[in-house]
């Protein structure tokens with residue numbers, strides 16, 4: 001795309017690096033910013049920069065946070081004996097939106113996927129297993145998306161903690177197989193947590 005300004009060209013090139021944003025959309029966004037007061041762009045740039053530099057990950061559950069402990073883990077009203085295991089931060093947001101879960105979370109940071117080169121060591125599985133072995137956990141709810149990788153990950157964790165005797169459950173599959181958790185509507189997702197099933201029953205026969 002030939003542009004009369006190298007500065008504009010550079011901005012468009014940066015914006016179009018974002019997922020789902022093509023060159024055309026990037027140009028539209030850049031031109032939009034040019035029409036706004038300068039402060040608008042400064043605020044946007046500053047917000048992005050501080051998010052990138054200052055955001056932390058909760059040392060307990062690996063959720064995103066502004067402090068070392070996220071708001072959920074820091075909340076004394078949350079039940080620490082029930083841990084919901086999720087793939088990523090978006091799943092925490094989706095489940096929180098249902099307002100039906102009062103336990104805490106453990107964010108794995110992905111799922112085991114040999115094809116994508118993701119092994120158990122790249123996920124936060126070890127710290128989850130350690131947490132379970134402290135003896136304070138009564139139930140682990142697997143809430144990964146019902147895909148093959150999700151199932152593999154669940155089973156990998158299950159094998160390591162099954163001898164501890166804690167309750168393991170999986171969210172009910174109101175969500176169609178292969179669907180991503182974050183796209184499930186709140187009612188379906190909320191219901192699938194309430195109607196969770198013993199983990200053994202969720203395994204494919």
Ligand SMILES: [Zn+2]
Pocket residue numbers: 058059060061062063069070071072073074
């Ligand atoms: Zn936390």
